[in-house]
Amino acid sequence: MKQLMMIGFGAMAREVLALLPAELSLKWLLVPAARVAEAQAELGPAVTVLSRVEDCAATPDLVVECAGQAAVREHGSAVLARGWTLGLISVGALADEALARDLRLAAGQGGGRILALAGAIAGIDGLAAAREGGLESVTYQGRKSPQSWRGSPAETLVDLDGVTEPTVFFSGTAREAARLFPANANVAATIALAGLGMDHTRVELVVDPDSRRNQHRIRASGRFGELDIALSGLPLAANPKTSTLAALSVVRACRQCTDPLVI
Numbered sequence: 237m238k239q240l241m242m243i244g245f246g247a248m249a250r251e252v253l254a255l256l257p258a259e260l261s262l263k264w265l266l267v268p269a270a271r272v273a274e275a276q277a278e279l280g281p282a283v284t285v286l287s288r289v290e291d292c293a294a295t296p297d298l299v300v301e302c303a304g305q306a307a308v309r310e311h312g313s314a315v316l317a318r319g320w321t322l323g324l325i326s327v328g329a330l331a332d333e334a335l336a337r338d339l340r341l342a343a344g345q346g347g348g349r350i351l352a353l354a355g356a357i358a359g360i361d362g363l364a365a366a367r368e369g370g371l372e373s374v375t376y377q378g379r380k381s382p383q384s385w386r387g388s389p390a391e392t393l394v395d396l397d398g399v400t401e402p403t404v405f406f407s408g409t410a411r412e413a414a415r416l417f418p419a420n421a422n423v424a425a426t427i428a429l430a431g432l433g434m435d436h437t438r439v440e441l442v443v444d445p446d447s448r449r450n451q452h453r454i455r456a457s458g459r460f461g462e463l464d465i466a467l468s469g470l471p472l473a474a475n476p477k478t479s480t481l482a483a484l485s486v487v488r489a490c491r492q493c494t495d496p497l498v499i
């Protein structure tokens with residue numbers, strides 16, 4: 237039986253835990269220090285709940301982060317420096333150049349690997365392959381309900397309560413989007429990493445009062461031809477900002493860790 241360490245125990249982590257492949261068991265959970273006792277009581281003795289990577293003496297087969305960009309900053313280097321593989325869902329953390337450099341350095345020195353998970357979007361495989369032949373342009377549009385944008389800077393850019401039609405409230409680069417909207421625009425950074433980079437990927441963010449979906453659209457062109465991918469995702473009931481598919485992409489990484497056929 238392979239052993240998993242998970243960082244975070246919010247909406248996404250709980251969905252992942254519910255769908256974990258039978259060949260992988262959750263052995264360690266990393267949460268903020270103030271939440272350790274509560275999570276330990278909920279999960280029982282089969283899982284060791286910690287607040288620091290340093291307190292795990294064994295070697296997980298896989299570490300998956302489902303906790304946010306701040307958690308990547310807090311724990312990422314310690315995981316990679318130990319030579320462990322880190323499946324990253326808060327890929328927007330890599331929009332911070334200094335952090336991205338530190339993580340690469342820790343991975344290089346310790347032998348760890350960073351898996352940037354596709355998250356809430358589809359098409360990352362095709363885009364990353366297309367990049368090998370040369371890309372001309374990549375654009376991303378993210379469209380969510382007012383409820384999904386609450387608690388983000390969208391509140392100061394558009395009237396979330398009064399909006400009556402789909403409205404673009406942000407237009408900029410993937411780097412700006414991922415940093416300004418850390419709980420909503422990680423996918424912008426993922427698309428950038430697969431394609432033209434953080435500063436050459438154009439991003440539009442839209443509030444749509446008539447939709448309950450998290451909608452994502454990638455358009456790209458290059459030597460391969462053109463790509464146009466639209467995804468209409470259902471949010472998790474426990475967090476309207478987070479698409480169900482993002483949690484499922486973490487489950488996929490867990491499956492890839494255990495199955496000899498990797499797809």
Ligand SMILES: NC(=O)C1=CN([C@@H]2O[C@H](COP(=O)(O)OP(=O)(O)OC[C@H]3O[C@@H](n4cnc5c(N)ncnc54)[C@H](O)[C@@H]3O)[C@@H](O)[C@H]2O)C=CC1
Pocket residue numbers: 243244245246247248249266267268271302303304305306307308310325326327353354355356357418419420422423426475477478479482
């Ligand atoms: N790539 C993608 O497509 C997507 C990525 N995300 C990322 O996933 C993250 C998690 O999403 P949800 O579970 O829906 O959010 P959530 O807010 O429901 O849960 C986050 C959990 O992480 C924990 N946490 C926060 N800081 C931590 C730290 N330093 N160490 C350990 N645990 C920590 C919190 O206590 C909370 O339980 C988001 O913040 C976002 O960064 C979310 C949606 C899509």
Ligand SMILES: O=C([O-])CC(=O)C(=O)O
Pocket residue numbers: 355356418419420421422423424450469477478479480482
């Ligand atoms: O779950 C989604 O639809 C996308 C998301 O929040 C993110 O990219 O951070």
